[in-house]
Amino acid sequence: MSIRDWPIKRKLTAILLLISGLVLVLTSVAFVTYEVVTFRQTIQTHLATRSRILAANSTAALAFANEADATEILAALRYDPHTVAGALYDRNGRVLATYPARAAADLIPGAPEPDGYRFEGGRLVAFTPVAQGANQRLGTLYIASDTKAVSDAIRLSGIIAIVVLAIALLAAYALAAALQGRISAPILALAETATAASTRQDYSLRAPKFGEDELGTLTDAFNQMLGRIEDQKQELQQHATRLEQRVADRTKELEHRNEALRRNAAELLAANNELDAFAYSVSHDLRAPLRSIDGFSQVLLEDYATQLGDGGRDSLQRVRAASQRMATLIDDLLKLARVTRAEMRTEPVDLSAMARDIVVDIQRAAPDRPVEFAITPGLEAQGDSRLLRVVLDNLLRNGWKYSSKRPQARVEFNALEENGERVFVVKDNGAGFDMRYADKLFGVFQRLHSAAEFEGTGVGLATVRRIIDRHGGRIWAEGVVDQGATFYFTL
Amino acid sequence: MALLKAAFTVLTSALLLVQTPRASEYQVKAVFLFNFAQFVEWPAVAAPDPQMPVIIGILGEDPLGTFLDETVRGERLGLRPFEIRRYRELTDITACNILFISRSESERVAEILAALGKRPILTVSDGDDFAKRGGMIQFVNDKNRIRLRINLEAAQAANVTISSKLLRVAEIVRTPRP
Amino acid sequence: MNAGKILLVEDNPDDVALTMRALKSHNITNDVIVAQDGVEAIDYLFGTKGRPAPTDLPAVVLLDLKLPKINGMEVLQRIRADERTRLLPVVILTSSDEERDIIDGYSLGANSYVRKPVDFVEFTKAAQQLGLYWLLMNRTPPPPRGP
Incomplete structure (x- = not known):
C-alpha cells in the first residue's frame, strides 16, 4: 500500500515516530559525540596532569643524570593501568630511564618527538618538556596510554544511547498510538459519517x-x-x-x-x-x-x-x-x-366573384325585374366555398326578394373595417324590419313577414347563421321598416 | 608497515647510542655545576639586583677547561645571566654564588671553608671527603657515574637552601662531631 | 317510336301510376315493366328457376333507390357486374337529392340521376324529357352475342 493510502491513524503514528525517532537519534549521536570528546579531553587532561607532575618530579633526576631515581619516578606509572610505557630523555635526547624498567625497544621511541599530545596507533601519546625554572630545558618525558578507556567509554555511551533510544521510541510509539486518536478519531468519525450518509443516503x-x-x-x-x-x-x-x-x-x-x-x-x-x-x-x-x-x-x-x-x-x-x-x-x-353536418374545407374564397355568379343566377330566373346590384370587387375571405355560397345566396336573394316592392330596388355587397376586423355587408332598400324583432330574424321558421307579403320558409337566415357560426364569425342585422335592411357578418 | 617502522626505530636508536660519545667526567661536572643554580636558593641579600649575574667561581687549577663556559653560554636563571670567574686566592672571591674548589686546593679545604664562613656561597668540590669536612656538595665517582653527596647542615649554616629534589638524588652526610 | 321496353323499379304504386301517366301523356307508349322491389328487378333481368331471363333487354331502367329487400344501389351494382347488362342504360329516378346518393349512383355506373319533382307538372315534363332522350335520341350499344 503506498504511504499516500495509509489510514490516517497510521500516518499520524508514523509521523510522530519519525519525528521523535529523528530527535532521539540526533540527541543520541550528540550525546555519544559529547561523551567521547569529553572523555578524550578528560583522559588527555589527566595524562597531561600526570605528565607534568612526573616531569616536575624528574627534574633533578635528569639534571643530575640519576638513572635509579628516574626509574623509580617512572615506576609510579604502574598505578595507572592504562599507561603502557614511559621514558625520560635527557637534554641530548638520550634515554635516561624507561617504564617498565626493562621495556621492549618498540615501546619507547628512540628519540623524543615534538612536545604535545596525540592519539596514534590506538594510543594516547604525550611528550612533556622537563624543565626547572622558567627556561632551563632538562629533557623530555614520554608517556603512552592505551585508549581502551576511550573505546570503553564509547561503547558504554553507545549502549546507553541505544537503550535510551529504544525505550524512548517505545514510549514515543505508545504515546503516539494513544495521542494520535485525539486527531484521528474526529476525522475517522467524520469519514465514517460521510461514507454512511452517502452510501445509505441517510x-x-x-x-x-x-x-x-x-x-x-x-x-x-x-x-x-x-x-x-x-x-x-x-x-x-x-x-x-x-x-x-x-x-x-x-x-x-x-x-x-x-x-x-x-x-x-x-x-x-x-x-x-x-x-x-x-x-x-x-x-x-x-x-x-x-x-x-x-x-x-x-x-x-x-x-x-x-x-x-x-x-x-x-x-x-x-x-x-x-x-x-x-x-x-x-x-x-x-x-x-x-x-350542420357537412365537413368544412377552409380555403381562400373570392366572395365578390361568388356574389356576381349568384346575381347572374337570380337575374336569369327573373329577367323582367330591374334590380340594381352593386358588388364591390376583390372581397376575399377564408372559408368553405360551398357553405359561403349558401350564405351569399341567401342574403342576396333576401335583398332581391324584400326589395321587390321598390320601384328602384338596389342590393349592395361590400365590406368595412371595424376594430381591425373585416365586416362584410349586404344591404338592400327593401321592406326592412322592426328592430324590436331583430333577435328573431335568425331563428328557424321565424318570419317577420307573412307568406302572402313575401314568400319564404324561415329557414334561410337560420342556415346562414349556422354557417357563420361554424366559421367562427358573427352575424347581425339592422333595419328600419320600409327603409331597407343591412346584414353584417364576419368570418 | 607497523613492523617495519618499529624495526627502523630500533635501528636508529642503536646507531644514536653508538655515535654519541660518552661525555667526559668534567663535561658532566660542568653541566652539574650549571644545574645547581636551579635547585639552590640564596638569601635575597646575595642578589639585590634581579639582573645581577649568577656567578660561578672556580678556585684553584681549573680542570673544566672550556666545558663550563660552553655550558652556560647564553643561559639565564630568570633574568640573570651566568658568569664564570676563576680565582687564585681566597681573597679574590667577592660576589660569588657557586664556588667549585679544585682538587689542587684539597690541602687547604678547611682553611678555605673557614674563610668563607657563613657567606651564602654554594661550595662544590670533587675532593675526597669534602662534604664530611664541611663542604656543601661533593662529586663522587661511582662506576663511571657521578653521584652527589650533600652536607645539608653546612648549607643551612650558610643560609643556602637546597631543593628537596636535589636532595632526592644525593647522599646526605653530616660533619662528624668531635 | 322505338319499341324498346322500359323497366320501372318502383315500390310506391302512386309513383308507378303517376309515372305511367306522365309517360303516356307524352305518347310514350313503350312497354313498361314494373318491378316493385330490387329482387323483382334482378329476377326479371337475370331470370329465375321458373322463368328464364328475357332475350331482349329493356331500352332503359328507371331505378328508384329506396326499395324493399334489395335497394336500388345494390341493383345497380348487380347490373354493372354482369357482362350481359354491363352497358344497360340506368337512370336513377328518386325523391332524394342527397349528395351522397348522387355520388354513389354515378360511382356505381348510373347513366343519369333525376330527382322526382313534387310538382306534378314538373314531374310530367321530366318524364317526357327522359322518354325522349333515352328512347328516341340515345343510341344503345349492340346487344352482346348470346352463347
Missing part, C-alpha cells in the same frame, strides 16, 4: 464532536451541511409528493373529462348518425306523399275539371300549392341539416 446522521478545535468546527460545518441536505431533501420530497398528488388529481380529472368527452362524442356520433338517417329518410319518404297529393290533384284537375267547378278547382289548386310549399320547406330544412 442525511439524518450526525458526526460526533470531540472538541472545539478546527476539527470541531469542521464537524459542526459538516453536520450543518447534512442538516441542510436533509431539510432540502425533505422539502424536495414534499414538493415531489405534492406534485405527484397534483398530477394524480389532474390525471383523474382528465380521465373523467376524457370519459365524459368520449361519452359526449359517442352520443354526438349517435345523434349525428340518427340525424343522418332521419334526414335521409325525410329526403326520400316525406316528399313521396306530397308528390302523390300534388300529382293526383293535377290528375283531378285535368281529368275532372268540368265536374269540379270553380270552387273545386280552386280548392285543388290550394292543395297543390300547399304541398309544393311543404316540399320547399322540407328541402330547406334538409339544407339546414346538411350545413
Whole structure:
C-alpha cells in the first residue's frame, strides 16, 4: 500500500515516530559525540596532569643524570593501568630511564618527538618538556596510554544511547498510538459519517464532536451541511409528493373529462348518425306523399275539371300549392341539416366573384325585374366555398326578394373595417324590419313577414347563421321598416 | 608497515647510542655545576639586583677547561645571566654564588671553608671527603657515574637552601662531631 | 317510336301510376315493366328457376333507390357486374337529392340521376324529357352475342 493510502491513524503514528525517532537519534549521536570528546579531553587532561607532575618530579633526576631515581619516578606509572610505557630523555635526547624498567625497544621511541599530545596507533601519546625554572630545558618525558578507556567509554555511551533510544521510541510509539486518536478519531468519525450518509443516503446522521478545535468546527460545518441536505431533501420530497398528488388529481380529472368527452362524442356520433338517417329518410319518404297529393290533384284537375267547378278547382289548386310549399320547406330544412353536418374545407374564397355568379343566377330566373346590384370587387375571405355560397345566396336573394316592392330596388355587397376586423355587408332598400324583432330574424321558421307579403320558409337566415357560426364569425342585422335592411357578418 | 617502522626505530636508536660519545667526567661536572643554580636558593641579600649575574667561581687549577663556559653560554636563571670567574686566592672571591674548589686546593679545604664562613656561597668540590669536612656538595665517582653527596647542615649554616629534589638524588652526610 | 321496353323499379304504386301517366301523356307508349322491389328487378333481368331471363333487354331502367329487400344501389351494382347488362342504360329516378346518393349512383355506373319533382307538372315534363332522350335520341350499344 503506498504511504499516500495509509489510514490516517497510521500516518499520524508514523509521523510522530519519525519525528521523535529523528530527535532521539540526533540527541543520541550528540550525546555519544559529547561523551567521547569529553572523555578524550578528560583522559588527555589527566595524562597531561600526570605528565607534568612526573616531569616536575624528574627534574633533578635528569639534571643530575640519576638513572635509579628516574626509574623509580617512572615506576609510579604502574598505578595507572592504562599507561603502557614511559621514558625520560635527557637534554641530548638520550634515554635516561624507561617504564617498565626493562621495556621492549618498540615501546619507547628512540628519540623524543615534538612536545604535545596525540592519539596514534590506538594510543594516547604525550611528550612533556622537563624543565626547572622558567627556561632551563632538562629533557623530555614520554608517556603512552592505551585508549581502551576511550573505546570503553564509547561503547558504554553507545549502549546507553541505544537503550535510551529504544525505550524512548517505545514510549514515543505508545504515546503516539494513544495521542494520535485525539486527531484521528474526529476525522475517522467524520469519514465514517460521510461514507454512511452517502452510501445509505441517510442525511439524518450526525458526526460526533470531540472538541472545539478546527476539527470541531469542521464537524459542526459538516453536520450543518447534512442538516441542510436533509431539510432540502425533505422539502424536495414534499414538493415531489405534492406534485405527484397534483398530477394524480389532474390525471383523474382528465380521465373523467376524457370519459365524459368520449361519452359526449359517442352520443354526438349517435345523434349525428340518427340525424343522418332521419334526414335521409325525410329526403326520400316525406316528399313521396306530397308528390302523390300534388300529382293526383293535377290528375283531378285535368281529368275532372268540368265536374269540379270553380270552387273545386280552386280548392285543388290550394292543395297543390300547399304541398309544393311543404316540399320547399322540407328541402330547406334538409339544407339546414346538411350545413350542420357537412365537413368544412377552409380555403381562400373570392366572395365578390361568388356574389356576381349568384346575381347572374337570380337575374336569369327573373329577367323582367330591374334590380340594381352593386358588388364591390376583390372581397376575399377564408372559408368553405360551398357553405359561403349558401350564405351569399341567401342574403342576396333576401335583398332581391324584400326589395321587390321598390320601384328602384338596389342590393349592395361590400365590406368595412371595424376594430381591425373585416365586416362584410349586404344591404338592400327593401321592406326592412322592426328592430324590436331583430333577435328573431335568425331563428328557424321565424318570419317577420307573412307568406302572402313575401314568400319564404324561415329557414334561410337560420342556415346562414349556422354557417357563420361554424366559421367562427358573427352575424347581425339592422333595419328600419320600409327603409331597407343591412346584414353584417364576419368570418 | 607497523613492523617495519618499529624495526627502523630500533635501528636508529642503536646507531644514536653508538655515535654519541660518552661525555667526559668534567663535561658532566660542568653541566652539574650549571644545574645547581636551579635547585639552590640564596638569601635575597646575595642578589639585590634581579639582573645581577649568577656567578660561578672556580678556585684553584681549573680542570673544566672550556666545558663550563660552553655550558652556560647564553643561559639565564630568570633574568640573570651566568658568569664564570676563576680565582687564585681566597681573597679574590667577592660576589660569588657557586664556588667549585679544585682538587689542587684539597690541602687547604678547611682553611678555605673557614674563610668563607657563613657567606651564602654554594661550595662544590670533587675532593675526597669534602662534604664530611664541611663542604656543601661533593662529586663522587661511582662506576663511571657521578653521584652527589650533600652536607645539608653546612648549607643551612650558610643560609643556602637546597631543593628537596636535589636532595632526592644525593647522599646526605653530616660533619662528624668531635 | 322505338319499341324498346322500359323497366320501372318502383315500390310506391302512386309513383308507378303517376309515372305511367306522365309517360303516356307524352305518347310514350313503350312497354313498361314494373318491378316493385330490387329482387323483382334482378329476377326479371337475370331470370329465375321458373322463368328464364328475357332475350331482349329493356331500352332503359328507371331505378328508384329506396326499395324493399334489395335497394336500388345494390341493383345497380348487380347490373354493372354482369357482362350481359354491363352497358344497360340506368337512370336513377328518386325523391332524394342527397349528395351522397348522387355520388354513389354515378360511382356505381348510373347513366343519369333525376330527382322526382313534387310538382306534378314538373314531374310530367321530366318524364317526357327522359322518354325522349333515352328512347328516341340515345343510341344503345349492340346487344352482346348470346352463347
